[in-house]
Amino acid sequence: TMVGASFNGDTSNEPLVLLPPNGGDMHSFDSNVLEEMSKHFMVITVSPRGTGNSERGEGELSFEVMSDDLLYILDHFAIEQANIFGFSDGGNLGFVFTVNHPERVKALAVMGSNINTCGTKTFTQIGIIFEYIGLYIKALFTGDEADMLKRDIQGLMVFHPNLTFEDLESIKIPVLNMYGESDMIKRSHSQQITQSIENCREIMIEGGGHSSCFDYTDTVINPALLEFFGVTAE
Numbered sequence: 001t002m003v004g005a006s007f008n009g010d011t012s013n014e015p016l017v018l019l020p021p022n023g024g025d026m027h028s029f030d031s032n033v034l035e036e037m038s039k040h041f042m043v044i045t046v047s048p049r050g051t052g053n054s055e056r057g058e059g060e061l062s063f064e065v066m067s068d069d070l071l072y073i074l075d076h077f078a079i080e081q082a083n084i085f086g087f088s089d090g091g092n093l094g095f096v097f098t099v100n101h102p103e104r105v106k107a108l109a110v111m112g113s114n115i116n117t118c119g120t121k122t123f124t125q126i127g128i129i130f131e132y133i134g135l136y137i138k139a140l141f142t143g144d145e146a147d148m149l150k151r152d153i154q155g156l157m158v159f160h161p162n163l164t165f166e167d168l169e170s171i172k173i174p175v176l177n178m179y180g181e182s183d184m185i186k187r188s189h190s191q192q193i194t195q196s197i198e199n200c201r202e203i204m205i206e207g208g209g210h211s212s213c214f215d216y217t218d219t220v221i222n223p224a225l226l227e228f229f230g231v232t233a234e
Contacts, residue, residue: 003069004047004054005077009038014106015082016041016229017070019090021211023153025052032217033085033225040231041083046073048093050149061152063089063096063161070097074104083229085109088210092161098175099167109176109228111221112183112210115163119189132158168196175200176228178221180208201228 006026016037020028026045029037037043048066050056059065070093074082083106086094091113098105114120120128135151175197179190181204194202205213205220213221 003049003073004052005073006045008034008043008045009041011042013040013042014229015044015079017044017046017074017082017084019046019070019084019086019093020048020051021088021090022157023051024087024090025054027052028087028090032214033221036218036222037085037225040226041229044073044077044079044082046070050153056145056149056152061156062159063093063156064100066093067097067100071101071104080104081106083107083109085111085225086113087111087213088113089156095163095168095171096161098171098173099163102171102173105173107174107176107229108171109178109225111178111213112180112185113177113193114185114189115161115165115168115193117158117160119185120157121184121186124184128154128157165192165196168193169198171197172199174228176224177202178205178213178224179203180205180210180213182209184210 004026018029025047029045034043047054049061049069081104084094091110094108094110095113095115098108117125132154135147135154139147139151177190177194177200179185190202194200203224205216208216
């Protein structure tokens with residue numbers, strides 16, 4: 001298959017899929033939420049196309065393609081419905097997947113996620129675009145597959161996702177939207193995500209940046225996820 005998946009925790013527990021940030025793989029959560037979550041869930045960590053040991057595949061790299069891959073994984077392991085937690089691009093994928101396959105998601109938690117490229121702070125997005133141009137030019141000169149892959153993974157943040165707030169209105173499952181106080185996602189964008197989804201609550205992590213939210217794994221993230229997914233602390 002295109003995509004690698006790994007199982008952690010008791011397989012009789014409810015499934016929880018962890019979706020990594022841009023360029024991340026199934027090990028992105030090893031040193032943060034995985035340990036606690038695998039006590040309560042059958043946790044499935046994923047290496048999206050072109051990350052970890054997963055193949056790149058043909059065609060454009062997009063959240064739509066990755067959404068199909070995720071559907072394949074759930075079908076392959078006969079998982080009818082899963083909880084999802086996605087960080088950054090992983091949360092973006094979570095939104096795309098939930099809009100496309102609402103019946104397959106029980107509850108969705110995201111952190112530092114956006115639904116379109118306008119959601120990223122302008123200065124940050126300019127940096128992302130410049131980095132993409134650099135990778136694009138390098139790949140053009142080297143013709144190297146590894147360089148082209150880096151370009152395409154970076155391109156996910158330049159051209160995707162392309163959801164609208166109207167798309168989010170179709171989401172009827174519970175959603176938890178977490179973001180850092182000084183996140184690279186515009187606060188107005190994060191708040192509009194929350195307002196667009198009927199059953200959505202948000203947590204702004206005080207003192208948190210985008211990925212520095214992982215500085216708050218034990219104090220904020222894990223307790224919030226367990227409460228949201230309905231796990232009573234032991």
